[in-house]
Amino acid sequence: MAQYDESSQKLTIKLVYYGPALSGKTTNLMRLHDILTPDMKGELMIMETADDRTLFFDLLPLGFRAPSGLLIKFKVYTVPGQVIHDSTRKAVLSRADGVVFVADSQRTQSVNNGESFENLAANAARVGLDFQQLPLVVQFNKRDLPAILSEQEIMARWEKAPWPVLFSSALTGEGIIETFKALLAAVYRTCDRLYRLQSDHGLDCDSFIAQTLGGSLSSARG
Protein backbone atom coordinates (compact mmCIF):
# COMPACT_ATOMS: atom_id res chain seq x y z
CA MET A 1 0.00 0.00 0.00
CA ALA A 2 0.98 3.61 -0.58
CA GLN A 3 3.37 5.00 1.99
CA TYR A 4 2.05 7.97 3.89
CA ASP A 5 4.70 10.01 5.66
CA GLU A 6 2.94 12.27 8.12
CA SER A 7 5.97 14.32 9.18
CA SER A 8 7.08 15.28 5.69
CA GLN A 9 3.50 15.34 4.36
CA LYS A 10 4.23 12.90 1.57
CA LEU A 11 2.20 10.10 0.02
CA THR A 12 4.26 7.74 -2.16
CA ILE A 13 2.29 5.69 -4.65
CA LYS A 14 3.91 2.75 -6.40
CA LEU A 15 2.80 1.84 -9.92
CA VAL A 16 4.17 -1.14 -11.82
CA TYR A 17 4.21 -2.00 -15.53
CA TYR A 18 4.12 -5.79 -15.71
CA GLY A 19 4.04 -8.17 -18.68
CA PRO A 20 5.92 -10.61 -20.89
CA ALA A 21 9.39 -9.89 -22.25
CA LEU A 22 9.60 -7.32 -25.04
CA SER A 23 5.92 -6.37 -24.81
CA GLY A 24 6.86 -2.69 -24.50
CA LYS A 25 6.90 -1.88 -20.78
CA THR A 26 10.09 0.14 -20.93
CA THR A 27 8.84 1.88 -24.05
CA ASN A 28 5.64 2.82 -22.18
CA LEU A 29 7.72 4.43 -19.46
CA MET A 30 9.88 6.30 -21.96
CA ARG A 31 6.73 7.70 -23.59
CA LEU A 32 5.32 8.74 -20.21
CA HIS A 33 8.58 10.49 -19.47
CA ASP A 34 8.38 12.33 -22.79
CA ILE A 35 4.73 13.32 -22.58
CA LEU A 36 3.90 13.94 -18.92
CA THR A 37 4.45 17.40 -17.45
CA PRO A 38 3.54 17.27 -13.77
CA ASP A 39 4.97 19.85 -11.38
CA MET A 40 7.72 17.47 -10.44
CA LYS A 41 9.23 15.00 -12.86
CA GLY A 42 12.40 13.12 -12.05
CA GLU A 43 14.74 11.64 -14.54
CA LEU A 44 13.92 8.31 -16.09
CA MET A 45 16.24 5.71 -14.67
CA ILE A 46 16.64 2.83 -17.07
CA MET A 47 18.53 -0.25 -15.96
CA GLU A 48 18.86 -2.52 -18.90
CA THR A 49 21.51 -4.60 -20.57
CA ALA A 50 23.17 -3.77 -23.87
CA ASP A 51 20.42 -5.53 -25.83
CA ASP A 52 17.70 -3.31 -24.30
CA ARG A 53 16.34 -5.97 -21.95
CA THR A 54 15.41 -4.64 -18.55
CA LEU A 55 17.79 -6.16 -16.00
CA PHE A 56 16.38 -4.93 -12.68
CA PHE A 57 13.71 -2.31 -13.30
CA ASP A 58 13.09 1.10 -14.82
CA LEU A 59 11.95 3.94 -12.63
CA LEU A 60 10.15 7.17 -13.39
CA PRO A 61 9.48 9.47 -10.40
CA LEU A 62 6.60 11.98 -10.70
CA GLY A 63 4.97 14.30 -8.23
CA PHE A 64 2.68 17.21 -7.48
CA ARG A 65 1.22 18.93 -4.44
CA ALA A 66 -2.39 18.62 -3.40
CA PRO A 67 -4.23 21.78 -2.33
CA SER A 68 -3.58 20.71 1.28
CA GLY A 69 0.15 20.80 0.66
CA LEU A 70 0.46 17.01 0.64
CA LEU A 71 3.13 15.86 -1.77
CA ILE A 72 1.74 13.11 -3.99
CA LYS A 73 4.74 11.18 -5.27
CA PHE A 74 4.56 8.45 -7.86
CA LYS A 75 7.23 5.90 -8.43
CA VAL A 76 6.46 4.20 -11.73
CA TYR A 77 8.40 0.97 -12.26
CA THR A 78 8.71 -1.62 -14.98
CA VAL A 79 9.59 -5.22 -14.21
CA PRO A 80 11.99 -7.31 -16.29
CA GLY A 81 9.76 -9.46 -18.50
CA GLN A 82 12.20 -12.29 -19.12
CA VAL A 83 11.14 -15.48 -17.39
CA ILE A 84 14.48 -15.98 -15.59
CA HIS A 85 14.15 -12.70 -13.66
CA ASP A 86 11.20 -13.87 -11.60
CA SER A 87 12.72 -13.03 -8.22
CA THR A 88 13.30 -9.45 -9.35
CA ARG A 89 9.80 -9.26 -10.79
CA LYS A 90 8.42 -10.39 -7.48
CA ALA A 91 10.47 -7.84 -5.53
CA VAL A 92 9.41 -4.96 -7.81
CA LEU A 93 5.77 -6.00 -7.66
CA SER A 94 5.65 -6.10 -3.87
CA ARG A 95 3.61 -3.29 -2.28
CA ALA A 96 2.39 -2.07 -5.69
CA ASP A 97 -0.61 0.25 -5.54
CA GLY A 98 -1.53 -0.30 -9.15
CA VAL A 99 -0.45 -2.41 -12.11
CA VAL A 100 -0.56 -2.02 -15.88
CA PHE A 101 -0.33 -5.38 -17.57
CA VAL A 102 1.32 -4.76 -20.95
CA ALA A 103 0.41 -7.56 -23.35
CA ASP A 104 1.87 -8.02 -26.81
CA SER A 105 -0.89 -7.96 -29.45
CA GLN A 106 0.98 -10.19 -31.88
CA ARG A 107 -0.76 -13.54 -32.42
CA THR A 108 2.48 -15.40 -31.77
CA GLN A 109 2.65 -13.91 -28.27
CA SER A 110 -0.68 -15.16 -26.92
CA VAL A 111 0.89 -17.97 -24.92
CA ASN A 112 3.51 -15.64 -23.44
CA ASN A 113 0.81 -13.16 -22.49
CA GLY A 114 -1.18 -15.88 -20.75
CA GLU A 115 1.81 -17.24 -18.88
CA SER A 116 2.90 -13.79 -17.80
CA PHE A 117 -0.58 -12.93 -16.56
CA GLU A 118 -0.65 -16.13 -14.52
CA ASN A 119 2.78 -15.21 -13.22
CA LEU A 120 1.44 -11.82 -12.19
CA ALA A 121 -1.41 -13.42 -10.26
CA ALA A 122 0.94 -15.93 -8.65
CA ASN A 123 3.52 -13.32 -7.66
CA ALA A 124 0.82 -11.02 -6.33
CA ALA A 125 -0.26 -13.83 -4.05
CA ARG A 126 3.35 -14.48 -3.01
CA VAL A 127 3.97 -10.88 -2.01
CA GLY A 128 0.65 -10.64 -0.23
CA LEU A 129 -1.31 -8.51 -2.69
CA ASP A 130 -5.04 -9.13 -2.99
CA PHE A 131 -5.26 -9.66 -6.74
CA GLN A 132 -9.03 -9.12 -6.79
CA GLN A 133 -8.70 -5.74 -5.09
CA LEU A 134 -5.53 -4.60 -6.87
CA PRO A 135 -6.09 -1.66 -9.28
CA LEU A 136 -5.22 -3.22 -12.63
CA VAL A 137 -5.38 -2.12 -16.25
CA VAL A 138 -4.70 -4.37 -19.22
CA GLN A 139 -2.98 -2.85 -22.23
CA PHE A 140 -2.67 -4.59 -25.59
CA ASN A 141 0.38 -2.97 -27.13
CA LYS A 142 1.95 -2.97 -30.60
CA ARG A 143 -1.32 -2.27 -32.41
CA ASP A 144 0.76 -0.91 -35.29
CA LEU A 145 2.11 -4.35 -36.18
CA PRO A 146 0.49 -6.51 -38.90
CA ALA A 147 -0.04 -10.02 -37.46
CA ILE A 148 -2.03 -9.04 -34.39
CA LEU A 149 -5.20 -10.23 -32.70
CA SER A 150 -8.17 -8.08 -33.68
CA GLU A 151 -9.81 -5.89 -31.06
CA GLN A 152 -12.93 -8.06 -31.32
CA GLU A 153 -10.95 -11.21 -30.63
CA ILE A 154 -9.27 -9.62 -27.64
CA MET A 155 -12.49 -8.18 -26.24
CA ALA A 156 -14.24 -11.53 -26.69
CA ARG A 157 -11.56 -13.09 -24.54
CA TRP A 158 -11.43 -10.38 -21.89
CA GLU A 159 -15.04 -9.26 -21.73
CA LYS A 160 -15.75 -11.24 -18.59
CA ALA A 161 -12.68 -9.90 -16.81
CA PRO A 162 -13.23 -7.01 -14.39
CA TRP A 163 -10.33 -4.91 -15.66
CA PRO A 164 -10.31 -2.12 -18.25
CA VAL A 165 -8.69 -3.22 -21.54
CA LEU A 166 -6.88 -0.61 -23.64
CA PHE A 167 -5.06 -0.64 -26.96
CA SER A 168 -1.80 1.09 -27.63
CA SER A 169 1.23 1.55 -29.75
CA ALA A 170 3.97 2.52 -27.36
CA LEU A 171 6.33 3.17 -30.21
CA THR A 172 4.22 6.10 -31.39
CA GLY A 173 2.78 6.93 -27.99
CA GLU A 174 -0.77 6.12 -29.00
CA GLY A 175 -2.91 4.90 -26.09
CA ILE A 176 -0.15 5.41 -23.54
CA ILE A 177 -1.80 8.30 -21.73
CA GLU A 178 -5.23 6.63 -21.90
CA THR A 179 -3.78 3.57 -20.21
CA PHE A 180 -2.09 5.63 -17.53
CA LYS A 181 -5.27 7.63 -16.92
CA ALA A 182 -7.31 4.47 -16.51
CA LEU A 183 -4.81 3.24 -13.94
CA LEU A 184 -4.79 6.59 -12.09
CA ALA A 185 -8.59 6.52 -11.86
CA ALA A 186 -8.52 3.05 -10.29
CA VAL A 187 -5.66 4.00 -7.96
CA TYR A 188 -7.42 7.20 -6.87
CA ARG A 189 -10.38 5.18 -5.61
CA THR A 190 -8.30 3.11 -3.20
CA CYS A 191 -6.09 6.03 -2.11
CA ASP A 192 -9.10 8.25 -1.47
CA ARG A 193 -10.65 5.55 0.66
CA LEU A 194 -7.46 5.13 2.71
CA TYR A 195 -6.11 8.69 2.86
CA ARG A 196 -9.26 10.76 2.32
CA LEU A 197 -7.74 12.66 -0.58
CA GLN A 198 -11.02 14.44 -1.31
CA SER A 199 -12.08 15.43 2.16
CA ASP A 200 -8.73 15.97 3.90
CA HIS A 201 -6.64 17.19 1.01
CA GLY A 202 -9.12 18.78 -1.37
CA LEU A 203 -8.12 16.48 -4.20
CA ASP A 204 -10.83 14.99 -6.42
CA CYS A 205 -10.30 12.30 -9.02
CA ASP A 206 -10.23 14.61 -11.99
CA SER A 207 -7.60 16.92 -10.57
CA PHE A 208 -5.64 13.93 -9.24
CA ILE A 209 -5.36 12.72 -12.84
CA ALA A 210 -4.94 16.16 -14.36
CA GLN A 211 -2.11 17.13 -12.05
CA THR A 212 -0.32 13.85 -12.58
CA LEU A 213 -0.47 14.28 -16.32
CA GLY A 214 0.55 17.93 -16.13
CA GLY A 215 -0.66 21.22 -17.49
CA SER A 216 -0.42 20.66 -21.21
CA LEU A 217 -2.46 17.46 -21.04
CA SER A 218 -5.01 18.41 -18.42
CA SER A 219 -6.96 20.43 -20.94
CA ALA A 220 -7.18 17.43 -23.22
CA ARG A 221 -8.85 15.26 -20.64
CA GLY A 222 -12.29 13.99 -21.47
Place this chain on the structure above:
Amino acid sequence: MYDFQSGGDFERDLNLDELLTGIDKSRLISALNVLLDTTVGVVDDTGASVIGDNSSKTVDRVPLHGELEPVGFLQTRTAVPSERLSAAADLMQLILRCNARYLLASDIHLQTQRDDFEELQRRNVALQASEARYKKLSESLEIRVKEQVKTIEKAHLKLYRNEKQASVGRLAAGVAHEINNPLGFIRSNVATAASYLESFYEFNALIDNGASSKDLRKVWEERELSLLLDDFKDLMKESLEGLDRIAKIVIALKGFSRIDQTETERADIDTIVRQICQVAESQWQQKAKLVLELSSENPIQCQSAQLGQVVYGLLGNAVDAIETNGIIRIRTAVRNGVVVLEVQDNGRGIPEAVLAHVFEPFFTTKEVGQGTGLGLTVCHDIVKEHGGTIEIVSQVSKGTRVTVNLPVQNAIQHSRES
Protein backbone atom coordinates in the same frame (compact mmCIF):
# COMPACT_ATOMS: atom_id res chain seq x y z
CA MET B 1 26.73 6.18 4.80
CA TYR B 2 25.14 3.45 2.75
CA ASP B 3 25.16 0.10 4.48
CA PHE B 4 26.16 -2.49 1.90
CA GLN B 5 26.10 -5.31 4.40
CA SER B 6 22.45 -5.31 5.22
CA GLY B 7 21.43 -3.62 2.00
CA GLY B 8 18.38 -1.45 1.94
CA ASP B 9 14.91 -1.31 0.58
CA PHE B 10 15.38 -0.36 -3.07
CA GLU B 11 12.27 1.77 -2.94
CA ARG B 12 13.30 4.10 -0.14
CA ASP B 13 14.61 7.60 -0.89
CA LEU B 14 18.38 7.78 -0.57
CA ASN B 15 19.84 10.72 1.35
CA LEU B 16 22.88 12.70 0.18
CA ASP B 17 25.28 10.85 2.42
CA GLU B 18 24.14 7.53 1.01
CA LEU B 19 24.26 8.86 -2.53
CA LEU B 20 27.93 9.77 -2.05
CA THR B 21 28.91 6.27 -0.96
CA GLY B 22 32.13 5.16 -2.59
CA ILE B 23 32.93 8.54 -4.04
CA ASP B 24 36.24 10.22 -3.16
CA LYS B 25 34.84 13.32 -1.46
CA SER B 26 38.07 15.30 -1.23
CA ARG B 27 38.75 14.86 -4.94
CA LEU B 28 35.19 15.85 -5.73
CA ILE B 29 35.34 19.00 -3.64
CA SER B 30 38.75 20.10 -4.92
CA ALA B 31 37.52 19.62 -8.50
CA LEU B 32 34.46 21.75 -7.69
CA ASN B 33 36.68 24.36 -6.03
CA VAL B 34 38.82 24.65 -9.16
CA LEU B 35 35.83 24.66 -11.54
CA LEU B 36 33.97 27.37 -9.66
CA ASP B 37 37.14 29.16 -8.56
CA THR B 38 35.92 29.55 -4.98
CA THR B 39 35.46 27.57 -1.81
CA VAL B 40 32.61 25.12 -2.29
CA GLY B 41 30.64 23.16 0.28
CA VAL B 42 27.77 20.68 0.17
CA VAL B 43 25.08 20.31 2.84
CA ASP B 44 22.20 17.90 2.97
CA ASP B 45 18.49 18.80 3.01
CA THR B 46 18.63 19.40 6.78
CA GLY B 47 21.58 21.79 6.42
CA ALA B 48 24.17 19.43 7.88
CA SER B 49 27.61 19.63 6.28
CA VAL B 50 28.40 16.69 4.02
CA ILE B 51 31.54 17.72 2.12
CA GLY B 52 33.78 20.77 1.85
CA ASP B 53 33.95 23.75 4.13
CA ASN B 54 30.49 24.89 5.21
CA SER B 55 31.62 26.64 8.38
CA SER B 56 31.52 30.25 7.28
CA LYS B 57 28.81 32.23 5.65
CA THR B 58 27.91 31.31 2.10
CA VAL B 59 26.83 33.59 -0.71
CA ASP B 60 25.36 31.39 -3.42
CA ARG B 61 23.33 28.21 -3.06
CA VAL B 62 21.77 25.83 -5.56
CA PRO B 63 19.68 22.67 -4.85
CA LEU B 64 20.87 19.17 -5.67
CA HIS B 65 17.93 17.03 -6.75
CA GLY B 66 17.48 13.40 -5.89
CA GLU B 67 14.59 11.61 -7.50
CA LEU B 68 12.22 14.53 -7.17
CA GLU B 69 12.99 16.63 -4.13
CA PRO B 70 16.30 18.30 -3.23
CA VAL B 71 18.59 16.05 -1.21
CA GLY B 72 21.02 18.86 -0.45
CA PHE B 73 22.58 22.10 -1.62
CA LEU B 74 25.76 23.19 -3.30
CA GLN B 75 26.97 26.44 -1.77
CA THR B 76 29.87 28.83 -2.40
CA ARG B 77 31.77 31.33 -0.22
CA THR B 78 31.87 33.92 -2.99
CA ALA B 79 29.49 34.82 -5.78
CA VAL B 80 29.60 32.64 -8.88
CA PRO B 81 27.79 33.26 -12.21
CA SER B 82 24.50 31.36 -11.98
CA GLU B 83 24.97 29.30 -15.16
CA ARG B 84 28.36 28.07 -13.90
CA LEU B 85 26.86 27.24 -10.53
CA SER B 86 23.98 25.25 -12.06
CA ALA B 87 26.38 23.55 -14.46
CA ALA B 88 28.41 22.41 -11.43
CA ALA B 89 25.23 21.26 -9.68
CA ASP B 90 24.22 19.39 -12.83
CA LEU B 91 27.60 17.69 -12.96
CA MET B 92 27.23 16.61 -9.38
CA GLN B 93 23.69 15.40 -9.97
CA LEU B 94 24.96 13.26 -12.80
CA ILE B 95 27.47 11.69 -10.44
CA LEU B 96 24.82 11.17 -7.76
CA ARG B 97 22.39 9.67 -10.25
CA CYS B 98 25.00 7.28 -11.54
CA ASN B 99 25.71 6.20 -8.01
CA ALA B 100 21.98 5.90 -7.26
CA ARG B 101 21.60 3.49 -10.16
CA TYR B 102 24.37 1.37 -8.76
CA LEU B 103 22.97 1.48 -5.22
CA LEU B 104 19.44 0.62 -6.32
CA ALA B 105 20.75 -2.24 -8.42
CA SER B 106 22.76 -3.62 -5.54
CA ASP B 107 19.78 -3.15 -3.20
CA ILE B 108 17.40 -5.13 -5.33
CA HIS B 109 20.08 -7.68 -6.05
CA LEU B 110 20.67 -8.24 -2.34
CA GLN B 111 16.96 -8.33 -1.68
CA THR B 112 16.21 -10.93 -4.33
CA GLN B 113 19.23 -12.95 -3.22
CA ARG B 114 17.99 -12.89 0.34
CA ASP B 115 14.46 -13.78 -0.74
CA ASP B 116 15.74 -16.60 -2.90
CA PHE B 117 17.90 -17.87 -0.07
CA GLU B 118 15.02 -17.72 2.40
CA GLU B 119 12.81 -19.45 -0.12
CA LEU B 120 15.46 -22.11 -0.54
CA GLN B 121 15.74 -22.58 3.19
CA ARG B 122 11.97 -22.78 3.50
CA ARG B 123 11.88 -25.38 0.76
CA ASN B 124 14.71 -27.25 2.37
CA VAL B 125 12.88 -27.35 5.69
CA ALA B 126 9.69 -28.41 3.94
CA LEU B 127 11.62 -31.03 2.03
CA GLN B 128 13.19 -32.41 5.17
CA ALA B 129 9.80 -32.55 6.84
CA SER B 130 8.24 -34.37 3.94
CA GLU B 131 11.23 -36.67 3.73
CA ALA B 132 10.79 -37.55 7.38
CA ARG B 133 7.10 -38.11 6.75
CA TYR B 134 7.82 -40.41 3.84
CA LYS B 135 10.45 -42.27 5.80
CA LYS B 136 7.97 -42.91 8.57
CA LEU B 137 5.32 -43.86 6.05
CA SER B 138 7.63 -46.22 4.23
CA GLU B 139 8.65 -47.84 7.50
CA SER B 140 5.08 -48.50 8.51
CA LEU B 141 4.38 -49.55 4.94
CA GLU B 142 7.17 -52.08 5.11
CA ILE B 143 5.72 -53.53 8.27
CA ARG B 144 2.27 -53.65 6.74
CA VAL B 145 3.59 -55.31 3.60
CA LYS B 146 5.43 -57.88 5.70
CA GLU B 147 2.23 -58.63 7.62
CA GLN B 148 0.28 -58.94 4.39
CA VAL B 149 2.89 -61.24 2.92
CA LYS B 150 2.73 -63.38 6.04
CA THR B 151 -1.05 -63.61 5.82
CA ILE B 152 -0.92 -64.49 2.16
CA GLU B 153 1.80 -67.05 2.74
CA LYS B 154 -0.29 -68.62 5.49
CA ALA B 155 -3.30 -68.77 3.20
CA HIS B 156 -1.21 -70.26 0.42
CA LEU B 157 0.29 -72.83 2.74
CA LYS B 158 -3.17 -73.83 3.84
CA LEU B 159 -4.43 -74.19 0.28
CA TYR B 160 -1.24 -76.01 -0.61
CA ARG B 161 -1.79 -78.50 2.21
CA ASN B 162 -5.42 -78.76 1.15
CA GLU B 163 -4.30 -79.70 -2.34
CA LYS B 164 -2.16 -82.49 -0.90
CA GLN B 165 -5.04 -83.69 1.24
CA ALA B 166 -7.43 -83.42 -1.66
CA SER B 167 -5.23 -85.58 -3.84
CA VAL B 168 -5.35 -88.19 -1.11
CA GLY B 169 -9.13 -87.83 -1.04
CA ARG B 170 -9.43 -88.22 -4.80
CA LEU B 171 -7.22 -91.21 -4.62
CA ALA B 172 -9.28 -92.72 -1.81
CA ALA B 173 -12.38 -92.56 -4.01
CA GLY B 174 -10.52 -94.50 -6.69
CA VAL B 175 -9.27 -96.90 -4.08
CA ALA B 176 -12.76 -97.63 -2.80
CA HIS B 177 -13.71 -98.61 -6.33
CA GLU B 178 -10.62 -100.81 -6.64
CA ILE B 179 -11.31 -102.57 -3.39
CA ASN B 180 -15.04 -102.94 -4.04
CA ASN B 181 -14.42 -105.00 -7.14
CA PRO B 182 -12.45 -107.88 -5.50
CA LEU B 183 -14.61 -107.59 -2.40
CA GLY B 184 -17.64 -108.28 -4.60
CA PHE B 185 -16.33 -111.44 -6.14
CA ILE B 186 -14.79 -112.70 -2.90
CA ARG B 187 -18.19 -112.33 -1.20
CA SER B 188 -19.96 -114.18 -4.00
CA ASN B 189 -17.24 -116.86 -4.12
CA VAL B 190 -17.46 -117.43 -0.39
CA ALA B 191 -21.27 -117.54 -0.54
CA THR B 192 -21.13 -120.11 -3.37
CA ALA B 193 -18.54 -122.14 -1.47
CA ALA B 194 -20.73 -122.05 1.64
CA SER B 195 -23.70 -123.38 -0.37
CA TYR B 196 -21.44 -126.23 -1.67
CA LEU B 197 -20.70 -127.15 1.95
CA GLU B 198 -24.44 -128.08 2.40
CA SER B 199 -24.06 -130.91 -0.14
CA PHE B 200 -21.01 -132.24 1.67
CA TYR B 201 -22.75 -132.07 5.08
CA GLU B 202 -25.62 -134.18 3.62
CA PHE B 203 -23.10 -136.65 2.18
CA ASN B 204 -21.41 -136.83 5.59
CA ALA B 205 -24.79 -137.65 7.21
CA LEU B 206 -25.19 -140.63 4.80
CA ILE B 207 -21.77 -141.91 5.93
CA ASP B 208 -22.75 -141.52 9.61
CA ASN B 209 -25.98 -143.49 8.96
CA GLY B 210 -23.86 -146.40 7.59
CA ALA B 211 -24.82 -146.13 3.95
CA SER B 212 -23.17 -148.66 1.65
CA SER B 213 -20.22 -147.60 -0.43
CA LYS B 214 -22.32 -148.35 -3.51
CA ASP B 215 -25.06 -145.96 -2.38
CA LEU B 216 -22.45 -143.41 -1.38
CA ARG B 217 -20.81 -143.53 -4.83
CA LYS B 218 -24.23 -143.18 -6.43
CA VAL B 219 -25.04 -140.04 -4.44
CA TRP B 220 -21.50 -138.62 -5.07
CA GLU B 221 -22.07 -138.95 -8.79
CA GLU B 222 -25.68 -137.81 -8.80
CA ARG B 223 -24.77 -134.61 -6.91
CA GLU B 224 -21.59 -134.05 -8.99
CA LEU B 225 -19.62 -133.67 -5.78
CA SER B 226 -16.24 -134.00 -7.60
CA LEU B 227 -17.09 -131.00 -9.73
CA LEU B 228 -18.20 -129.05 -6.67
CA LEU B 229 -14.92 -129.85 -4.98
CA ASP B 230 -12.88 -128.62 -7.95
CA ASP B 231 -14.99 -125.52 -8.18
CA PHE B 232 -14.58 -124.98 -4.43
CA LYS B 233 -10.82 -125.05 -4.86
CA ASP B 234 -11.02 -122.48 -7.71
CA LEU B 235 -13.31 -120.25 -5.68
CA MET B 236 -10.87 -120.26 -2.78
CA LYS B 237 -7.90 -119.61 -5.03
CA GLU B 238 -9.66 -116.70 -6.72
CA SER B 239 -10.72 -115.28 -3.38
CA LEU B 240 -7.22 -115.47 -2.06
CA GLU B 241 -5.96 -113.61 -5.11
CA GLY B 242 -8.59 -110.93 -4.54
CA LEU B 243 -7.53 -110.63 -0.94
CA ASP B 244 -3.92 -110.28 -2.02
CA ARG B 245 -4.91 -107.45 -4.32
CA ILE B 246 -6.79 -105.68 -1.55
CA ALA B 247 -3.79 -106.07 0.72
CA LYS B 248 -1.55 -104.54 -1.91
CA ILE B 249 -3.86 -101.57 -2.40
CA VAL B 250 -3.99 -100.98 1.32
CA ILE B 251 -0.21 -101.05 1.53
CA ALA B 252 0.07 -98.56 -1.36
CA LEU B 253 -2.54 -96.30 0.14
CA LYS B 254 -0.82 -96.40 3.50
CA GLY B 255 2.43 -95.28 1.92
CA PHE B 256 0.78 -92.63 -0.22
CA SER B 257 -1.19 -91.07 2.57
CA ARG B 258 1.87 -90.15 4.60
CA ILE B 259 1.99 -86.78 2.92
CA ASP B 260 3.57 -84.91 5.79
CA GLN B 261 6.46 -87.33 5.84
CA THR B 262 9.79 -85.56 6.32
CA GLU B 263 12.26 -88.38 6.90
CA THR B 264 13.67 -90.23 3.91
CA GLU B 265 13.78 -93.94 3.33
CA ARG B 266 15.12 -96.30 0.70
CA ALA B 267 12.50 -96.92 -1.92
CA ASP B 268 12.53 -97.64 -5.61
CA ILE B 269 10.66 -95.51 -8.07
CA ASP B 270 9.30 -98.45 -10.06
CA THR B 271 7.47 -99.80 -7.03
CA ILE B 272 6.06 -96.38 -6.28
CA VAL B 273 4.84 -96.03 -9.86
CA ARG B 274 3.24 -99.48 -9.81
CA GLN B 275 1.49 -98.85 -6.52
CA ILE B 276 0.11 -95.51 -7.66
CA CYS B 277 -1.11 -96.94 -10.96
CA GLN B 278 -2.74 -99.77 -9.12
CA VAL B 279 -4.76 -97.60 -6.80
CA ALA B 280 -5.57 -94.93 -9.43
CA GLU B 281 -6.56 -97.25 -12.27
CA SER B 282 -10.23 -96.28 -12.22
CA GLN B 283 -9.35 -92.75 -13.40
CA TRP B 284 -8.40 -93.62 -16.97
CA GLN B 285 -10.01 -97.04 -17.40
CA GLN B 286 -12.46 -95.98 -20.10
CA LYS B 287 -10.46 -93.52 -22.15
CA ALA B 288 -6.80 -94.49 -22.07
CA LYS B 289 -4.35 -97.33 -22.06
CA LEU B 290 -1.47 -97.27 -19.59
CA VAL B 291 1.95 -98.47 -20.73
CA LEU B 292 4.62 -98.96 -18.09
CA GLU B 293 8.30 -99.21 -19.09
CA LEU B 294 10.02 -99.39 -15.76
CA SER B 295 13.72 -100.01 -15.33
CA SER B 296 15.09 -97.76 -12.60
CA GLU B 297 16.06 -100.84 -10.57
CA ASN B 298 18.11 -99.47 -7.65
CA PRO B 299 16.24 -98.03 -4.71
CA ILE B 300 17.10 -94.44 -3.85
CA GLN B 301 16.98 -92.51 -0.64
CA CYS B 302 13.79 -90.45 -0.84
CA GLN B 303 10.49 -89.44 0.64
CA SER B 304 8.52 -92.14 -1.08
CA ALA B 305 5.04 -90.87 -0.27
CA GLN B 306 6.00 -87.48 -1.70
CA LEU B 307 7.31 -89.04 -4.91
CA GLY B 308 4.05 -90.97 -5.06
CA GLN B 309 2.29 -87.62 -5.06
CA VAL B 310 4.42 -86.51 -8.01
CA VAL B 311 3.54 -89.60 -10.02
CA TYR B 312 -0.13 -89.25 -9.08
CA GLY B 313 -0.22 -85.55 -10.01
CA LEU B 314 1.46 -86.07 -13.40
CA LEU B 315 -0.74 -89.04 -14.14
CA GLY B 316 -3.83 -87.00 -13.26
CA ASN B 317 -2.83 -84.18 -15.62
CA ALA B 318 -2.18 -86.69 -18.40
CA VAL B 319 -5.62 -88.25 -17.89
CA ASP B 320 -7.24 -84.79 -17.89
CA ALA B 321 -5.52 -83.94 -21.19
CA ILE B 322 -7.02 -86.94 -22.96
CA GLU B 323 -10.49 -87.08 -24.51
CA THR B 324 -10.57 -90.68 -25.78
CA ASN B 325 -8.24 -93.39 -27.08
CA GLY B 326 -5.34 -92.09 -25.13
CA ILE B 327 -2.04 -93.71 -24.40
CA ILE B 328 -0.24 -92.81 -21.21
CA ARG B 329 3.35 -93.99 -21.02
CA ILE B 330 5.31 -93.97 -17.81
CA ARG B 331 9.03 -94.67 -18.19
CA THR B 332 11.75 -94.91 -15.59
CA ALA B 333 15.46 -95.31 -16.24
CA VAL B 334 18.86 -94.47 -14.81
CA ARG B 335 20.92 -92.20 -17.06
CA ASN B 336 24.29 -90.75 -16.03
CA GLY B 337 23.63 -91.25 -12.36
CA VAL B 338 20.22 -89.71 -12.54
CA VAL B 339 16.92 -91.47 -12.05
CA VAL B 340 14.62 -90.31 -14.83
CA LEU B 341 10.86 -90.50 -14.57
CA GLU B 342 8.81 -89.64 -17.65
CA VAL B 343 5.06 -89.31 -17.89
CA GLN B 344 3.94 -88.91 -21.48
CA ASP B 345 0.47 -88.50 -22.93
CA ASN B 346 -0.98 -87.97 -26.40
CA GLY B 347 -3.53 -85.48 -25.16
CA ARG B 348 -4.31 -81.90 -26.16
CA GLY B 349 -0.89 -80.46 -25.32
CA ILE B 350 -0.01 -77.07 -23.81
CA PRO B 351 0.18 -73.82 -25.83
CA GLU B 352 3.43 -71.89 -25.37
CA ALA B 353 1.73 -68.99 -23.59
CA VAL B 354 0.20 -71.37 -21.05
CA LEU B 355 3.40 -73.39 -20.62
CA ALA B 356 5.17 -70.35 -19.18
CA HIS B 357 2.76 -70.33 -16.24
CA VAL B 358 1.97 -73.94 -15.40
CA PHE B 359 4.25 -74.07 -12.35
CA GLU B 360 2.76 -70.92 -10.86
CA PRO B 361 0.62 -71.52 -7.80
CA PHE B 362 -3.11 -71.47 -8.60
CA PHE B 363 -2.59 -71.34 -12.32
CA THR B 364 -5.14 -73.55 -14.01
CA THR B 365 -6.95 -73.72 -17.34
CA LYS B 366 -9.46 -76.13 -15.95
CA GLU B 367 -12.99 -75.27 -14.99
CA VAL B 368 -13.80 -74.05 -11.52
CA GLY B 369 -13.96 -77.04 -9.21
CA GLN B 370 -11.94 -79.17 -11.63
CA GLY B 371 -8.43 -77.87 -11.12
CA THR B 372 -6.73 -76.17 -8.22
CA GLY B 373 -3.69 -75.06 -10.19
CA LEU B 374 -1.51 -76.45 -7.43
CA GLY B 375 -0.73 -79.88 -8.90
CA LEU B 376 2.43 -78.92 -10.76
CA THR B 377 3.43 -76.49 -8.01
CA VAL B 378 3.39 -79.35 -5.51
CA CYS B 379 5.29 -81.60 -7.96
CA HIS B 380 7.89 -78.91 -8.54
CA ASP B 381 8.40 -78.33 -4.82
CA ILE B 382 8.78 -82.03 -4.03
CA VAL B 383 11.25 -82.59 -6.87
CA LYS B 384 13.24 -79.54 -5.82
CA GLU B 385 13.41 -80.83 -2.28
CA HIS B 386 14.92 -84.02 -3.67
CA GLY B 387 17.56 -81.95 -5.45
CA GLY B 388 16.02 -82.77 -8.83
CA THR B 389 14.53 -80.95 -11.80
CA ILE B 390 11.24 -81.09 -13.66
CA GLU B 391 10.80 -80.21 -17.34
CA ILE B 392 7.84 -80.14 -19.68
CA VAL B 393 7.95 -80.59 -23.45
CA SER B 394 4.64 -80.19 -25.18
CA GLN B 395 3.07 -79.86 -28.60
CA VAL B 396 -0.48 -78.67 -29.02
CA SER B 397 -2.84 -81.55 -29.99
CA LYS B 398 0.13 -83.97 -30.10
CA GLY B 399 0.76 -84.45 -26.43
CA THR B 400 2.93 -83.66 -23.45
CA ARG B 401 5.98 -85.21 -21.85
CA VAL B 402 6.95 -84.36 -18.31
CA THR B 403 10.45 -85.40 -17.29
CA VAL B 404 11.57 -85.59 -13.68
CA ASN B 405 15.27 -86.00 -12.95
CA LEU B 406 16.27 -87.21 -9.51
CA PRO B 407 19.96 -87.39 -8.63
CA VAL B 408 21.13 -90.79 -7.37
CA GLN B 409 24.11 -89.25 -5.57
CA ASN B 410 21.55 -88.25 -3.05
CA ALA B 411 20.78 -91.91 -2.45
CA ILE B 412 24.44 -92.99 -2.40
CA GLN B 413 25.33 -90.33 0.08
CA HIS B 414 22.47 -91.32 2.33
CA SER B 415 23.17 -95.02 2.14
CA ARG B 416 26.85 -94.46 2.99
CA GLU B 417 25.83 -92.47 5.99
CA SER B 418 23.47 -95.16 7.24
